[in-house]
Amino acid sequence: MSIxxxxxxxxxxxxxxxLGFQEYKTQRYLLDYLQTLPQERMEVKTxxxxxxxxxxxxxxxxxxxxxTDMDGLSIEEETGLAFASSHPGAMHACGHDxxxxxxxxxxxxxxxxxxxxxxxxIFQPAEEGPGGAQxxxxxxxxxxxxxxxxxxxxxxxxYPAGTIATKAGLLFANTSELYVDLKGRGGHAAYPxxxxxxxxxxxxxxxxxxxxxxxxxxxLDSSVVTIGKITGGTVQNxxxxxxxIEGTIRTLSAEAMIEVKKRIEALVKGIxxxxxxxxxxxxxxxxxxxxxxxxxxxxxxxxxxxxxxxxVVICKEAMTGEDFGYMLKEIPxxxxxxxxxxxxxxxxxxxxxxxxxxxxxxAAVTKYFEQIAK
Numbered sequence: 511m512s513i514x515x516x517x518x519x520x521x522x523x524x525x526x527x528x529l530g531f532q533e534y535k536t537q538r539y540l541l542d543y544l545q546t547l548p549q550e551r552m553e554v555k556t557x558x559x560x561x562x563x564x565x566x567x568x569x570x571x572x573x574x575x576x577x578t579d580m581d582g583l584s585i586e587e588e589t590g591l592a593f594a595s596s597h598p599g600a601m602h603a604c605g606h607d608x609x610x611x612x613x614x615x616x617x618x619x620x621x622x623x624x625x626x627x628x629x630x631x632i633f634q635p636a637e638e639g640p641g642g643a644q645x646x647x648x649x650x651x652x653x654x655x656x657x658x659x660x661x662x663x664x665x666x667x668x669y670p671a672g673t674i675a676t677k678a679g680l681l682f683a684n685t686s687e688l689y690v691d692l693k694g695r696g697g698h699a700a701y702p703x704x705x706x707x708x709x710x711x712x713x714x715x716x717x718x719x720x721x722x723x724x725x726x727x728x729x730l731d732s733s734v735v736t737i738g739k740i741t742g743g744t745v746q747n748x749x750x751x752x753x754x755i756e757g758t759i760r761t762l763s764a765e766a767m768i769e770v771k772k773r774i775e776a777l778v779k780g781i782x783x784x785x786x787x788x789x790x791x792x793x794x795x796x797x798x799x800x801x802x803x804x805x806x807x808x809x810x811x812x813x814x815x816x817x818x819x820x821x822v823v824i825c826k827e828a829m830t831g832e833d834f835g836y837m838l839k840e841i842p843x844x845x846x847x848x849x850x851x852x853x854x855x856x857x858x859x860x861x862x863x864x865x866x867x868x869x870x871x872x873a874a875v876t877k878y879f880e881q882i883a884k
Contacts, residue, residue: 516872517865519543520611521593527582527600527607530636533559536580536610540633543614547621555651560642561633562651565620567883573628574883575657575841576875577834578613579606579637588859603861604638605665605850608868612663612848615872620879627883630657639687639795643833647840659806659882660843662834663871667856669849671864674814674874675823676846678807680799684767685831686759687794688735690715690778692742694787696751708753709742711785715777716740716755722773727766734760734829735770760829764799798835803842810844813878820874821849830856848874 526535537559544554544563551566560580564573587594587601595601610633617631632652636642646652669675692715694706716737727733735757742753759774761767771793778789814822825847834845848871850863 514865514869516611516615516868519614520607520865520868523607523610524591524602525593525596527595527597527602529584529600530581530639530642531559533580533635537561537633540610540614547618551624552621557646557649557651558642559635560646562655563617563631563633564655565617565624565629565631567627567629568624569626570628571626572658573630573655574879575630575632575660575843576613576616576879577632577634577660577662577837578609579642580610580633580635581606581638581642583638583857585857585859589862591862601859603857603859605856605861605863606637608665608850608863608865608871609663611868612871612875615868616875616879619872619876625880625883629879629883630655637833641795641797641833643836647836657841660837660841661875661878662837662843662845663848663875664832664845665850665856665863665867666847667850667852667854667861667863669823669847670851671849671867672819672870673821673823673849674846674870675825675849676802676807676811676844677824677827678802678804680762680827681802681845682800682827682832682835683760683762683829684764684797684799686767686771686796687792688737688755688757688759688774689792689794690755691790691792692753692781692787693789694751694785697749699747699749702749705749706751706785706787707749708785708787709750711781711787712740712742712753712755714785715781718777718780719757719774722770722777726773727769731766732762732829733766733770734758735774760831762799762827762829797831797833798839800832800835800845801838802844803838806842806844809882810846810878813881814874817874817877819870
């Protein structure tokens with residue numbers, strides 16, 4: 511029994527995960543596949559490690575866009591799959607391998623079945639960081655080919671295969687990374703009075719950061735401040751000269767993100783004074799909220815309800831982040847969750863999506879594009 515060609519593509523891509531703006535093998539694989547499709551109506555342009563593919567319509571009035579991300583994560587895979595990552599320390603643990611195979615499935619169909627409107631497929635690098643959507647939006651190619659509407663999906667391990675979940679309005683949160691470096695004075699553990707202990711300073715800062723959401727943000731405007739990593743010190747009997755905390759910020763409104771950062775900066779200044787140290791804040795990668803346009807969402811949901819193989823769920827917003835928000839900020843469109851029924855969640859070393867979802871994704875996007883681009 512032969513394997514579904516788009517499952518095979520997914521497995522091929524799963525073996526070669528690459529980090530943001532390093533997707534050279536991935537780009538080459540995609541370009542090689544595109545060469546196998548009818549070329550008469552297709553125009554391909556590369557941007558860094560990303561790709562734009564335009565399919566000319568019969569009588570185009572507008573351009574409909576579809577975006578997929580390409581990069582993997584810095585995670586050592588633990589699935590034990592026969593097609594597991596061949597790149598040590600890297601894994602497609604967020605489903606971008608499925609995203610790309612679905613995009614190629616939709617693209618393949620429309621390369622062979624012309625619709626009236628132009629279609630633009632965007633293979634975007636660096637979604638996991640440092641963020642490819644915003645610079646891609648600013649690119650000359652995007653300005654030349656800018657679509658009138660744009661769409662994307664993201665796999666959802668918590669929903670079974672065959673489920674599509676979305677909603678009008680806010681779907682994903684505003685997100686920001688958070689890095690704080692503290693520098694004091696190190697020394698012998700027996701002479702603490704001669705030092706400025708940055709492990710203690712970091713501990714106090716982490717505790718204070720937990721008061722931001724509970725005491726500075728409106729309880730009806732959900733926010734998260736999570737510290738996921740602390741580093742500091744060398745051995746047990748030396749007081750640490752330096753410490754670093756790393757975390758993430760998530761808010762459901764842009765205004766709350768501004769307030770959270772304002773409070774972080776005030777608290778860090780207090781740590782500098784209280785512990786006589788220096789501090790440096792870096793917000794790293796920031797993503798704008800994913801906001802589905804209401805009229806587009808209503809039309810998409812109605813179309814999905816007409817597909818027998820799809821179970822439509824009107825979901826709640828999530829604190830996940832996605833740089834597709836930068837595209838929706840400028841272009842009307844929508845993102846939806848695609849169920850893949852995995853026991854392990856996104857960014858987990860054992861994530862193992864149900865590959866049957868690939869055909870669900872292809873069928874859903876194809877049907878919708880036939881309806882709106884005919």
